[in-house]
Amino acid sequence: MNQLRTVALLGFLSALLITVSYWLIGGWTGAITGVVIAAVTNLSSWYFSDRIALAAYQAQPLSPQDAPELYQMVQNLTQKAGLPMPTLFIVPTDAPNAFATGRDPQHAAVAVTQGILNLLPADELEAVIAHELSHVRNRDTLTQAVAATIAGAISFLAQTVSYSMMYMGNSRSQREGGPNPIGLLLTIFLAPLAASVIQMSISRTREFEADAGSARLTGNPRALARALQRLETIGRQIPLRANPSFEPLLIINPFSGQFLANLFATHPTTEARIENLMKLEAELNSTFLT
Structure with a gap:
């Protein structure tokens, strides 16, 4: 759909x-x-x-020695998704967020902030990474x-x-x-x-699709729902500042407003995303039981 x-x-x-x-x-x-x-x-x-977005957020390359657990997590997910291993970057900020960039899966990069590494437990971080890899797979x-x-x-x-x-x-x-x-x-x-x-509506549609991709890849939609709720709460307190042109890349972009303002939002509301994830969880459970 x-x-x-x-x-x-x-x-x-x-x-x-x-x-x-x-x-x-x-x-x-x-x-x-x-x-x-x-x-x-x-x-x-x-x-x-990839170069423009990474430079805008002052992202630094992340080696396997710097974050072995994160590297292992990303490798497991990419193998499961049938994707090449992306280049990993870290953004030195306490604002919790993540994004993927690159012109195709062979030239993809996934960046996480120090804040999101500190905030999320392993299952929620895995769900966020799976969301970003879904963006890569969906081009x-x-x-x-x-x-x-x-x-x-x-x-x-x-x-x-x-x-x-x-x-x-x-x-x-x-x-x-x-x-x-x-x-x-x-x-x-x-x-x-x-x-x-229309352009912002397309951006919101792609976020829903990446959420669904994460849910299917991890088999744990509720982990992404919990992560989005945490990121929404902390993100309002510690927003990730950069060029507004790159906001559609982020896993979440806390945005307050009513219908008219939301027409220009780069992301769906967190409530709508969580509701959609709960529906996916019911579908996955139903499929598993049958």
Whole structure:
């Protein structure tokens, strides 16, 4: 279901890009230019995502001698998941969190903070690592890059037209029977907003899918549920500060707000994630009993 929802959201985002291109530019030339520029920017970020994200959080390489138990845990999980061993990093902060990055499973990195190592017992830490490995297996970095590319193209087109209207005015479009200026203004402001909402919705969908992947990999959904609750509580007290662009990577991003604010949240609410994990636990138990 989450996979289908992701595909549907990406399709809707693509349709929005095509609609905005025709409405704002009126032809393929401007649309293709916007897509190319956004693609180069975002795909470059995707290709170098591991270096950029790790540098943003000041992550340091972690050797087997530094954390033998953690290395053994990750090796066991990767073997069970059929994945290559990722490079491990530690972020020197008391804020409890973790993330995975890298353009594909062969170039993956998993980073944990010192805070999460100090906070979580072994079964909960294993569930968190399994969540991050699920992101790697699902190639969520690529999915997010595609979503960011399309959303970036929409924003680029809207900004280009807004600058044109600012410096050239709209008298020409009115003389030639072009688009209504009010309609153009609404598109310029609302299209990037809609693209951001869809992009964040994709991010939340991938979190649900990674939670499910962790539950199936460890066979212990309740451990991840307990970990998320701990991380939610402590994360509000000691947040992990960095560039907001990298917040979708984190295992949890404590976010308070009602429906409107949650439209722009990178993660589902912890309550929703725990509820989903409890449903998965019931399904796994039912399968085991049968």
